[in-house]
Amino acid sequence: MERANIEQLLGLRTYLLTVPVTELQKHLNWQNPAFSTPHILEEQIAGMQPGDLYQLTDPFSCQYLALRIRDEVLLCGPYLNGLPDKSQIHSLLVANQLDYSQQTDLQNYLNFIPVSEDLPLFTALQILYRVIEGPKAHVHYQHFHHLPIAAASLSYPPKEGQTANLQLIENSYVLEDKMLTAVSHGNSREALEQLSELMRTGARHIRTGERLRDERNLCFVLGALLRKTAQQAGVHPVYLDALSGDFARQIEQCRTVQEINRLRMRMVRSYSERVNRMQNKTDSLLVRKALNYIQLNLTTSLSVEDIAAEIGCSPNYLSTVFNQELHQSITAYIHEHRLGEAADLLRKTNLSIQSIAAYVGYTDTNYFSRLFRLHYQKTPTAYRKNSGRTVHEPSSLNAIDDDCQESSDQSQSP
Numbered sequence: 001m002e003r004a005n006i007e008q009l010l011g012l013r014t015y016l017l018t019v020p021v022t023e024l025q026k027h028l029n030w031q032n033p034a035f036s037t038p039h040i041l042e043e044q045i046a047g048m049q050p051g052d053l054y055q056l057t058d059p060f061s062c063q064y065l066a067l068r069i070r071d072e073v074l075l076c077g078p079y080l081n082g083l084p085d086k087s088q089i090h091s092l093l094v095a096n097q098l099d100y101s102q103q104t105d106l107q108n109y110l111n112f113i114p115v116s117e118d119l120p121l122f123t124a125l126q127i128l129y130r131v132i133e134g135p136k137a138h139v140h141y142q143h144f145h146h147l148p149i150a151a152a153s154l155s156y157p158p159k160e161g162q163t164a165n166l167q168l169i170e171n172s173y174v175l176e177d178k179m180l181t182a183v184s185h186g187n188s189r190e191a192l193e194q195l196s197e198l199m200r201t202g203a204r205h206i207r208t209g210e211r212l213r214d215e216r217n218l219c220f221v222l223g224a225l226l227r228k229t230a231q232q233a234g235v236h237p238v239y240l241d242a243l244s245g246d247f248a249r250q251i252e253q254c255r256t257v258q259e260i261n262r263l264r265m266r267m268v269r270s271y272s273e274r275v276n277r278m279q280n281k282t283d284s285l286l287v288r289k290a291l292n293y294i295q296l297n298l299t300t301s302l303s304v305e306d307i308a309a310e311i312g313c314s315p316n317y318l319s320t321v322f323n324q325e326l327h328q329s330i331t332a333y334i335h336e337h338r339l340g341e342a343a344d345l346l347r348k349t350n351l352s353i354q355s356i357a358a359y360v361g362y363t364d365t366n367y368f369s370r371l372f373r374l375h376y377q378k379t380p381t382a383y384r385k386n387s388g389r390t391v392h393e394p395s396s397l398n399a400i401d402d403d404c405q406e407s408s409d410q411s412q413s414p
Contacts, residue, residue: 006074010124011258013200014116015075019068021045025054035109044144045073053125055118055138060106062087062113067139069126069132076125079116083211083257111211112200115257125251126207168285172198180225183268185231191268199261215260217250223265226271233275242337243270249344277325285313287325291319294330298337301362304330338362339375346384353380 007014017024024038024045037058044056048068056064056077061084066078084092089107093100122141130137148353175198182191227244231237247267252258289311294302307330308315338360345356357368372380 003123006076006128010076010121011116012076012079012121017045017073017075019048019071019073019108021073035106041075042064046074048073049140051129051133051137051139051238053122053129053141055143057140057143057145058133060092061116062110065121065125067129069129074128076121076126079114079121080110081115081118083115092172110156176225179268183226183229183272186233186272186279188269188272191272192265195264195268199264212255212260213256214252215257216254219254219260219264221245222249223267225249225379226267230271230275233278234293235274235278236288238288238295239274241295242275245344246340249340284325286313286318287322290322290330294334294337298334298341299359301361302334335371336375338374342368342380342382343376344373347381358378388410 004408019040024042037060039387040058041056041064044054048066049146050068050070052066052068054064054066056066058078062080063076064075064079066076067074084107090100092098092106093103098106122295126139129139129242175194179191179194179198181190182194227240230243231240247263247270251260252265254263262339290307293307293310304315304319308318311318319330322328322333326333328336341360342356345351345359346353349356351359353369355363355364357365360368362368362371369380372378372383376383378386
């Protein structure tokens with residue numbers, strides 16, 4: 001397995017080092033050299049034997065995992081077991097005999113570090129070792145907790161810390177520009193690579209004092225940048241409204257930093273693919289006109305026949321082209337976006353379910369409730385009660401499309 005694949009699997013920085021490991025500082029891409037501790041890791045790794053799995057905790061409570069595989073050491077990390085609060089930051093400063101003026105720099109440094117539980121990482125590395133060495137191979141685990149360090153060895157000149165922070169900020173803008181350039185060219189692979197690097201090494205600053213809230217805010221900023229980039233690349237606003245609205249709902253539903261990071265990847269991929277489809281002319285003018293009409297009339301009575309008549313083509317031809325280009329029927333598309341509007345209203349207002357159903361274009365409340373439950377796996381009442389914590393399954397609407405169309409003929413269209 002390649003190192004890049006292992007890194008993606010674990011969600012951590014990984015380094016494949018040849019034994020004997022020397023000059024570790026040159027191998028590792030430290031986010032802030034002022035808080036780096038390569039000499040501590042190097043001393044512990046030097047004594048490893050094949051099959052040894054070491055968990056190393058440095059003076060700043062950052063965790064590293066080292067697995068000796070034959071003549072190489074797979075070093076993973078750093079990561080944290082939890083988000084440090086201000087009191088924990090203060091304790092780390094005191095324990096390492098650092099000045100209080102370095103609090104912000106240490107906070108920013110730790111903000112970069114991924115958060116993970118130990119067990120999934122241990123399990124993944126054990127499986128990896130058995131894949132390489134055979135199903136009966138075992139790893140030998142040892143934990144070196146809070147490795148000792150002399151304060152002098154940290155060597156934290158103020159200018160060095162300031163320079164490191166400036167470099168991080170500059171690097172963040174460079175990576176962000178590269179990512180947005182890739183999005184504007186419809187290159188999702190390059191955009192995701194730049195985003196991954198930005199998430200690992202870019203500068204973050206605490207704004208609200210709560211990391212989850214800060215990460216949500218940064219995700220909203222990313223969404224705005226992606227939307228503007230896609231618009232400048234020529235993507236129609238109708239597509240962008242649908243994308244940005246859906247992602248805005250998902251951002252608010254995220255409950256962990258890990259969920260937000262996964263959402264960032266989906267956002268960049270979706271906007272890049274949308275630009276790519278537009279540039280390759282897979283979105284025809286016919287479909288763009290249909291989407292524009294649907295968006296402007298979403299809460300009114302809509303049928304395939306009405307849309308086809310408005311844009312000047314036969315209903316059958318429109319349905320065929322729409323399905324080919326968006327891999328979704330017109331009926332399913334309308335339901336998905338109506339239900340998305342309904343979900344927003346359920347979370348943000350006290351309107352009755354009957355009023356919400358009528359507002360988004362359903363005159364039959366029972367029919368609306370049935371569709372909502374099929375799409376969100378919850379009734380509208382349960383969705384509102386649980387603040388919209390759902391597993392979104394867009395494909396469910398395609399699966400029930402024929403059934404919905406049959407029912408809609410009896411109530412309203414679609």
